[in-house]
Amino acid sequence: MEIVRPHAPTIRDITRRYYTVWGLYSFAGGFLFGVYPIFLHSRGLDQFQINSVLATYFLVLFLTDVPTGAFADLLGRRRSYVLGASLRVIAFILYFVAHHYYVFLIAESIDGIGTTFGNGAIDAWGVDALDDAGYEGLKDRLFSRISQLTTLGFMGSAMIGAYVADLNIAWPWLLGAGGYVIAGVVGALLMHDERPRAVKTRVAEIPVQVAARITEGVRSGLSTPTVMMLSAAGAITVAAWAPYWISWPIMFNQSLAVGVWIIGWIYCGLSTARLIGAEVSARYIVDETQRAARVSMLVIAASAMLFLAGLFGGRPAISLAMLFIMNLFTGAMMPLVQSWFNEQLESGNRATLLSFRSTFETMGGSIGLLFAGHIADTAGIPFEWQIAGLISLCAAPVYWATRRREVAEVALAGSAK
Numbered sequence: 001m002e003i004v005r006p007h008a009p010t011i012r013d014i015t016r017r018y019y020t021v022w023g024l025y026s027f028a029g030g031f032l033f034g035v036y037p038i039f040l041h042s043r044g045l046d047q048f049q050i051n052s053v054l055a056t057y058f059l060v061l062f063l064t065d066v067p068t069g070a071f072a073d074l075l076g077r078r079r080s081y082v083l084g085a086s087l088r089v090i091a092f093i094l095y096f097v098a099h100h101y102y103v104f105l106i107a108e109s110i111d112g113i114g115t116t117f118g119n120g121a122i123d124a125w126g127v128d129a130l131d132d133a134g135y136e137g138l139k140d141r142l143f144s145r146i147s148q149l150t151t152l153g154f155m156g157s158a159m160i161g162a163y164v165a166d167l168n169i170a171w172p173w174l175l176g177a178g179g180y181v182i183a184g185v186v187g188a189l190l191m192h193d194e195r196p197r198a199v200k201t202r203v204a205e206i207p208v209q210v211a212a213r214i215t216e217g218v219r220s221g222l223s224t225p226t227v228m229m230l231s232a233a234g235a236i237t238v239a240a241w242a243p244y245w246i247s248w249p250i251m252f253n254q255s256l257a258v259g260v261w262i263i264g265w266i267y268c269g270l271s272t273a274r275l276i277g278a279e280v281s282a283r284y285i286v287d288e289t290q291r292a293a294r295v296s297m298l299v300i301a302a303s304a305m306l307f308l309a310g311l312f313g314g315r316p317a318i319s320l321a322m323l324f325i326m327n328l329f330t331g332a333m334m335p336l337v338q339s340w341f342n343e344q345l346e347s348g349n350r351a352t353l354l355s356f357r358s359t360f361e362t363m364g365g366s367i368g369l370l371f372a373g374h375i376a377d378t379a380g381i382p383f384e385w386q387i388a389g390l391i392s393l394c395a396a397p398v399y400w401a402t403r404r405r406e407v408a409e410v411a412l413a414g415s416a417k
Helices: 011-032 033-042 047-075 079-098 101-118 121-132 141-167 173-191 201-225 225-256 261-283 288-312 316-342 349-379 381-392 395-417
Strands: none
Touching: 011 033, 011 047, 011 079, 011 121, 011 141, 011 173, 033 101, 033 173, 033 225, 047 225, 079 101, 079 121, 079 173, 101 121, 101 141, 101 316, 101 395, 141 173, 141 201, 141 261, 141 316, 173 316, 201 225, 201 349, 225 261, 225 316, 225 381, 225 395, 288 381, 288 395, 316 349, 349 381, 381 395
C-alpha cells in the first residue's frame, strides 16, 4: 500500500501565514498606540517618569533579548512566540489595574520579557520556512509588505483604542490583552514549518545551552563587521527617535485640546505616510551597491524633518506636516535596513543575531529616553525634538561606512583567489 505524504508547503502558503501572524500580532499591540503616554500622564506621571517607564521596557529588552533569542533557536520559534504573547496578556491586565509609578515599572518589565520571547521569532520562522521552500533573491519586497501590513494593523486598532479611550482611558489595555490571546492561539496553529531538530532539548540542559548560545551570539555579532555596524546605526536612530514616539501624543493632545480621539486620526495619518514610504521602497528596488547610499539619504532627510517639527512646535499644523514627511522617509528606510540585516544571518543563529541587533537598539533607546525626558520637562518637547534630529544624523555615516567595508571585503576576497 502506497503511503500518501502531505505536500510540502509552498512559498505562497508560507507567505500568507507569515503575513497573518504578523497582522494579528501587530493589531493586538496597536490599541495602545497614541493612548499609552496620555494614559500614564492621566495617572499622575510627568514626562521623565513616562519616559523612564518606557526606558525600563528597553532595559529589560537589553538584558533578556539575547537569552530569549537563544531560547527561540533552541526550543523553537513557535514556543517562544506563544510564551511571549501570554506574558504580554498578563502585563496588559496589570497595566489596566495599576495606579502607581512602581506598579507601571513592574508591568512594563513583564511586557518587555514577553516582547523578547516573541522578538525575532516570527521573522526567524518565516525566513527559514521560505528559504526551505525555495525562495530566492533579496527579501526587500517581502519586508516592505510586512511593514505595510503591520502598519495597517496598528492603524486599525489605534483608531479603535483612541475612541474607546474617550470613554475610559484604561479600556484599551483590556482590548490589547484580548488581542494577544487571539494572536497567540493563531500563531500556535500557523507556525508549524520549523526545521526538524535531531536532538530534543531537555529542560535541565536549557541554562547551559542558552549560556553557550549567548556567548556564541555575542561573539558572532561583535566579530561580524556588517552586523556590528548595522546594529550600532540602529542604536543611534532608536536613541533619537524613541522619545519622539512617546511624546507626540501628549504634545498634540494638549495643543489641539479636542479629545483623545484626535490622536487616533493623527496616528493614522503618520502611519499612512509610512505605508506610502514602504510602497515606494517596494516598487523602486535598488541593487546592493546602491542600498547604503539610499538608507543614508533617508536617515538625513528624516532627521531634518524631525528637527523642523521641533522648530515649529508652536504651530501644530506645520509641525504635523513635518512629521508626516519624516514618516514618509522612515517608512521607506526601515524595510531596506531590515532586509539588509537579515541577509547577513545564517539560519542556525538567525534569532540570536536578530536579538543581538535589538539589544543594541534597546540600549540606545533606554539611554535616549532618560535624557530626553529630562530635556522635555525642563525645556519642552519641541526643543527635545530638535536635539533628537541632530543626534539621528550621526547614523548616516555609519550606514555609509558599512557599505564601504562590505565593498572592501569583497575586493579583498577577490584578490585572494
